[in-house]
Amino acid sequence: MPMPIVALPADIREIEGGVWHASPNQYVKAALKVAEVMTFIIPAFEEGNDIDAILDRVDGVLISGSATNVHPSLYGRQATESDGPFDTARDATSLPLIRRAIDRGIPLLAICRGIQELNVALGGTLASEIQDQPGIWDHRKPPVLERDGMYAIRQPVFVQEGSCMAQYLGLTGEVQVNSLHRQAIAETAPRLKVEATAADGTIEAVSVIDAKNFAVGVQWHPEYWAETDAPSRALFQAFGDAVRTYAAGNTVKSVAA
Numbered sequence: 001m002p003m004p005i006v007a008l009p010a011d012i013r014e015i016e017g018g019v020w021h022a023s024p025n026q027y028v029k030a031a032l033k034v035a036e037v038m039t040f041i042i043p044a045f046e047e048g049n050d051i052d053a054i055l056d057r058v059d060g061v062l063i064s065g066s067a068t069n070v071h072p073s074l075y076g077r078q079a080t081e082s083d084g085p086f087d088t089a090r091d092a093t094s095l096p097l098i099r100r101a102i103d104r105g106i107p108l109l110a111i112c113r114g115i116q117e118l119n120v121a122l123g124g125t126l127a128s129e130i131q132d133q134p135g136i137w138d139h140r141k142p143p144v145l146e147r148d149g150m151y152a153i154r155q156p157v158f159v160q161e162g163s164c165m166a167q168y169l170g171l172t173g174e175v176q177v178n179s180l181h182r183q184a185i186a187e188t189a190p191r192l193k194v195e196a197t198a199a200d201g202t203i204e205a206v207s208v209i210d211a212k213n214f215a216v217g218v219q220w221h222p223e224y225w226a227e228t229d230a231p232s233r234a235l236f237q238a239f240g241d242a243v244r245t246y247a248a249g250n251t252v253k254s255v256a257a
């Protein structure tokens with residue numbers, strides 16, 4: 001069987017005065033090296049992407065993190081200074097891709113900004129500058145220059161027993177993860193089940209209720225240490241297995257409750 005392919009919506013970046021459609025290497029590398037799937041980076045357009053034509057040609061969807069935030073108008077709020085920076089082309093590409101992948105039972109793994117997009121795509125809302133809320137830790141990117149330090153594994157999250165996430169990570173209870181976000185899920189979308197939280201209550205993982213296939217989101221970054229960190233590796237391998245099963249013409253149902 002040819003190596004399966006997953007779609008990865010790009011960010012819009014300005015580089016040397018030009019507009020680029022870009023994705024960080026850490027996601028495509030983890031997909032190839034650990035999930036053993038190829039990645040097609042999808043250009044981010046406000047309009048013009050034919051979502052079903054894309055999904056007809058891939059076997060999974062991987063949604064990456066980004067320093068930009070989902071535009072608040074997409075979850076019924078007025079934009080304020082603290083809600084930016086924005087990437088509305090990414091929003092316009094990612095949200096429909098998420099909805100149609102779930103409808104069609106195409107395996108979906110959503111990471112950081114991705115879990116936030118998943119929640120908004122299904123009708124949930126987000127909170128900004130969560131570290132300013134009483135009792136909430138500082139989940140932001142550590143103020144260091146080198147990326148290994150930014151993505152250092154440094155925070156416990158607690159995975160629910162019997163959850164999809166427990167199945168895919170191969171564990172229940174505490175797991176150490178990295179953390180680089182200042183937004184988080186506020187109102188959970190009706191079709192999402194919270195499957196892991198931080199000790200301060202921040203939602204760290206969700207699964208899609210009654211999903212036809214693998215369909216989860218995580219607020220942390222399993223891609224960054226996917227080759228060396230056991231839970232990160234397990235999650236990407238489980239995603240890759242679901243993608244291969246889908247590519248072979250079947251779908252895999254999670255055995256978790």
Ligand SMILES: N[C@@H](CCC(=O)NCCCC(=O)O)C(=O)O
Nearest residue numbers: 065066067068112113181182183
């Ligand atoms: N912007 C959102 C999502 C954060 C996210 O995806 N972080 C990963 C990229 C980090 C970086 O490169 O700055 C939020 O802040 O919650």
